[in-house]
Amino acid sequence: MLHCGTASESTFPAAGGSPCDTVYRGLCGKPCATDTECADGLYCGLDDKCSADCAPEQPCLSGLMCTNRGRCGGDLTGPGFPDAGDDDGGIVTDAVCADTDVALTKVQPKVLFLLDQSSSMRHYRFPTGDSNNCNPDCRWTVLKDVLIGPAANPGGLLKQLEGEAEIGVKMYSATDGNPNDNDNSFLPEPTDKVCPRFNGKAFDGLTFELNAFPTVDAMLRPASVDDDTPTGPAIRTVVGLADDGGVGDPKGFAALASKAPKVLVLVTDGEPGLCGDNFASEPGRAAVINAVQQTYTHDIRTFVIAIGDTSAQAERHFNAVANAGKGLDPVTGDAGAIRPNTPQQLVDALKHIVLDARTCTFDLNGQVQAGMEKLGTVTLNGAPVPFDAPGAPDEGWRLVTPSRIELVGSACETLKSSPDAQLTARFPCGAISPNVPK
Template sequence: MTAHAAPSSRPLRWFVLSSSLALCVAMACGGGAKVDGSGDCTGSDCTSKNVCEKTYPGKCGTPCTSTADCDAGLHCGSDDKCTAACVQGQQGQCDEGLECTSDGRCRSPLLGFGGAGDGSGGEGGGDSCIDVNVSFDPQIPTVILLVDQSSSMNAGGGWSVPADYEPWGCETNGTWRWNVVRNVLFNPTSGVVKPLEDKVRFGLTLYSSDDFEIACPALDKVPVALNNYDAMLERFECSELIEDTPTQASLEDAVADLEAIDEPGPKIVILATDGEPDTCECPDFSGTHVPAECRGMNAAAKQQEAMDGVVASAGVARDKNITVHVINVSSPSNASLQAHLEDVAEAGGGTVYPGFSPDELQAAFQEIIDGARSCVLELDGEIASGKSSSGDIRLNGEKLAYDDPNGWRVNSPTQIELLGEACEAIKTGNHELTIKFPCGSFIVR
């Protein structure tokens, strides 16, 4: 998530996978101050208590997590309480060369919305810390939906759906595996893709072949892009099945497409299949329509070779930082297929999910895509050396622990990451996230 400074000090509302997010990095310290003969505070060498209580009685010291929590003229101090070191428009309260901001801070008019001093302040000091809102864009996941288009993606092989299942969009064969996958992905009201099309780069590859009669693999593809729902739905036609299952070659093509995309964020293949793979050389392992080396005494070895090839290609994907998740769209009784798909997912760094019913398919696709959302935050600046633990990161007002399995950690001076329960929380729903570093601990670009 790449950050850019913005002149606002309101706390962000974290809308998961939204196109524009905000990260509040509040750096609070005094602005250099003096006390005149009357005892009035004319700067921040004295505390801000005198100015604050004299000008804003009853409003100073109110607990806060950001300046937005404070009344006009005040800001959220480093002690998480509302305060003011000066009053905008009044003279003599800030050091020479500093001006009072609308939220009661003394700062240089040349400082703008960037830069943090060393926190010294004081007599003659020119450095000052200000609240800085840092907006950022999420790291967008890139996902290719790789869907088996073989002839077995119908209603055979033990596939069944509940009596109350409501097909969508297909006048016939609405309960076929293929058409149920279509419903789960592209139903405009309940499908997975529509609400996320502007938050996930989706691509679609439908794969099959037909006993040497057409190209192998036969790939019907929609290139990866944002806002891809309409293009993918148009390509995923009802009951449009072919014949074979050349999974290895098709997976390798999807991985190559992802590898060519030069964008930050996770890259994922979601393989949805209901059968063990064949190959372009051996589209089946029996029958006179296939070469002799693919059938008879050679059949078992060739089929194992096909399965091993898929596992190997999933491992290559993982080596390229591309995760392969698998959804089993067959039936619970197919133990050999389940074992094979577990091997594929393990090699690809992913998970195999049951897709034996519409509800399970929905849950599988949703969980995979939710899991793709990044918990890594790129900051518009860097944390000062040795100051990592000084950060105050809060999720929905609750402070997260530094270097805690369910808190946050620093990956680099410009990057932090939410962990465990905190990470899982921001992947769904609406949340408020604030990040604060004390004066001298964060340097804005």
């Protein structure tokens, strides 16, 4: 939860750019200590430079008065606000505009769960052994119970993670059409005869929601398993990869415009096949690694949750995919697949991936003026956060763009470890231009 103040915002000229670029070109920016050291129509800003927010030819927004020192607002005189013309030589303050409590919008990661929907998820126990046709603890049941809970109330992990990330879920599979191989589809007809398919249907795009539990619960709770495991083709499809690794499908993950981190979580219990060759094979394994490597070039990290095959060959494959998912060499990298052996370990692994993907980045409802970012005041849970100046150690807060701040160092760690963290940002009058609705 983010706590944002509601103090009145400063106002600035409605059009025509800054007066410093027009009416007062060449006069702004000069060093000063008081208003009287600036040219007529300008005031001495908090950065100790002459400036102006308005001019007779460039009025303030909201009908506020432009004072004779180029501030938007009314003149205040009296104790604490000496008038420029008093006999005591008081310093001009001619207008006082309120500091701005800036609204903060957290940049949420997008996390796509890609779930193996093959028949082995029903035929084998979690993590190993024959499940006696999913009675009682096959991999499919355990995975669903972890994600959505045995019942919608209280629900599972996805309900706990609401508000932490924008989440999407896809189940992938294929069918070989062989009625005699003992791995027939359990999906209700009609299904789409395509490979890969997603809960029995052709790929129709992705949906991400910050509060995704109701949508995922309605889809996943009644879902059963299909036949086979075309992991490589499934990754290429959901990411929307072209043959050369570029963007081939505007509905895919790679084409999805996002300011936030994008993460793909692959949950699978066996080695992969290909469309048209559904048995595990070296080409099938290579196709997965290639797809994940190309996915990484689109700034999408891939994590592997391996909940089945424990053979040495499978272990090497899953580790290679995990390495590729983080941009490492598939053979020599040290990322490693995640192998939970209990339902709680599966919960912990998935939860860690999602929470670690969260950012410490926030969008502001305004534009901080160049060179004035250090004048901002940021607090986290009531404690001040220091400004992280360029070249300084990564500690405190920094301005990433004129409308985005980022917490770094211990401040970021505190934010991630605080379920109800309260972050505020305030900038003095003249340091930030509020966004104006069009």
